[in-house]
Amino acid sequence: MIQTILLKQRPTGRPKISDFEFITEESDLTLKKDEMLLETVYVSVDPYLRGRMSDAKSYVDPFKINKPIYSGSIAKVIASKHNKFNEGDYVSGMLDWKTKQISNGNGLIKVDATKAPLSAYLGVLGMTGLTAYLGLTEIGQPKTGETLVVSGAAGAVGSIVGQIGKILGLNVIGIAGTDEKVNMITSEFGFDHGINYNSSTNMNAAIKKVATSGVDIYFDNVGGPISDAVLFNINKFARMIICGAISVYNNTELPQSVSVQPFLIKNSALMQGFIISNFSEKFPEAINQLATWLADGKLTYTETIVEGFENIPKAFIDLFDGKNKGKMIVRI
Amino acid sequence: MIQTILLKQRPTGRPKISDFEFITEESDLTLKKDEMLLETVYVSVDPYLRGRMSDAKSYVDPFKINKPIYSGSIAKVIASKHNKFNEGDYVSGMLDWKTKQISNGNGLIKVDATKAPLSAYLGVLGMTGLTAYLGLTEIGQPKTGETLVVSGAAGAVGSIVGQIGKILGLNVIGIAGTDEKVNMITSEFGFDHGINYNSSTNMNAAIKKVATSGVDIYFDNVGGPISDAVLFNINKFARMIICGAISVYNNTELPQSVSVQPFLIKNSALMQGFIISNFSEKFPEAINQLATWLADGKLTYTETIVEGFENIPKAFIDLFDGKNKGKMIVRI
The missing domain is CATH 3.40.50.720 (NAD(P)-binding Rossmann-like Domain)
Structure with a gap:
């Protein structure tokens, strides 16, 4: 069974829990060649997502009604027919708000859980x-x-x-x-x-x-x-x-x-x-610099970690009351 | 006798004629070495001058109360002890709103009345x-x-x-x-x-x-x-x-x-x-380009010329009613 969070309606003003819809469904998790099955570990909730929930005409890449919302996430590869990702790998990238999902790996990068805590790849190293x-x-x-x-x-x-x-x-x-x-x-x-x-x-x-x-x-x-x-x-x-x-x-x-x-x-x-x-060509150099400062102890960070897939919408809404210190992350 | 226009008080809202003061005075016009006597020919009135008439604290280079206002002007050299400027030359630069004034030449450049109408040096070539x-x-x-x-x-x-x-x-x-x-x-x-x-x-x-x-x-x-x-x-x-x-x-x-x-x-x-x-290092190249386009007939310009030194404040105020087409200039 996979749980998914859809955008039920475009929020008016401050988003409400009722703007989101939770569905639970049986899905075919059979992998084709170059696909892998991901289990979501961390989901990042960020203020900019509010813009994408707005009127489709006024924003770039708006979310669609009755479709999953997506944001920066960390997931574990739990099965793979992909030649670049193996079972047990962790990946970072934009993923649907789902407990599990199949991916072809596009836009995802591997992250190393031994070098920094996984959640850091959504924050200071993301x-x-x-x-x-x-x-x-x-x-x-x-x-x-x-x-x-x-x-x-x-x-x-x-x-x-x-x-x-x-x-x-x-x-x-x-x-x-x-x-x-x-x-x-x-x-x-x-x-x-x-x-x-x-x-x-x-x-x-x-x-x-x-x-x-x-x-x-x-x-x-x-x-x-x-x-x-x-x-x-x-x-x-x-x-x-x-x-x-x-x-x-x-x-x-x-x-x-x-x-x-x-x-x-x-x-x-x-x-x-x-x-x-707009600055993607600078990412490798920038990540390198940030990782160096982090390793040297020059950079530190704070996270607010909320537990549970079901709390993603609430964690997002709480951003607008400033309930987070540092990065707001939901652990699944 | 020299006529001068002073800033009498900082305008509140739309400038009024009574914000300006005309004075006429006998001045010592004896030239020292490297000085010249200028007779004003054209005075440019521009919207940005309104900013300089405002509260001294809020603007860069504000005009001073009871001191002459100054703006881009063209003047004729009517006597000179300056080694770079001769009687009969025309100069362009920031000059006081005076019918005549003594200058040491700082910030002034010679303009060539045979290459373009003098007023153009306040406008398209200025x-x-x-x-x-x-x-x-x-x-x-x-x-x-x-x-x-x-x-x-x-x-x-x-x-x-x-x-x-x-x-x-x-x-x-x-x-x-x-x-x-x-x-x-x-x-x-x-x-x-x-x-x-x-x-x-x-x-x-x-x-x-x-x-x-x-x-x-x-x-x-x-x-x-x-x-x-x-x-x-x-x-x-x-x-x-x-x-x-x-x-x-x-x-x-x-x-x-x-x-x-x-x-x-x-x-x-x-x-x-x-x-x-902020772009003064680009002026020579830019003037050259503008003069070329003007000579080639690719660039044309419109002026609104008002007659008489006494009409400088009115011409300035008229800018805010859009009474000018193109550059607003006062001919002395």
């Missing part, structure tokens, strides 16, 4: 780490001594961005939503400063207070009013990496904010949307 | 042409066959941007505020399509109708709702050159608009503020 590293270096173009602000700083991407910022010699300021998270990013991840946006009545002033030389790079995971406040503090030639907008993903009205154009003109500043898939 | 050319090529990175949208298309910069777009093989759409201007950009300047934003009830749809393959490059001179409408039509990897925001320069409240971040993420798109002074 899309999360690549997003942090390539977003910061390719668009951010960091120079030693510059000031970096990271929003969603206690999240999966943000917590790695800040650490890489420190490795590269930046002054790093993180913005998060609880004192506990702010404490974590400064004490565990080495950020220079943390700001709790829920207890700051004037974010513009709160940023100015710690970014005493202004903001050169902004790694934006959230959008909305926090990003507006950063704009007031940018320096000439600032670079803003627009990586996520979790604060507005659930909006049913088109979000409004401060007009960015006058700030961009005044500061000859740049804002660029970042999607990791 | 900062205006450089802004159009370098903004479009350096940030826009145009590729033959792409679609370019230009706002403020009948203005000084916009009308040149569109023509360069055509020279470079782009599909060019201009947005302007009257049918007369729309007619001018298509019939005189060779734009493929024109849209009158004052008669279009749905700008998003109006752009979509003519940008049938979407928008690859947006040269933004206006900001505000017109720029919001363009966002809905951008293609993946779109480049937006944020050159001006005339629609919001006079706002007394911080302007709000559609949040750009989700559009940038979805399209891996770029927005960058453009200020010509």
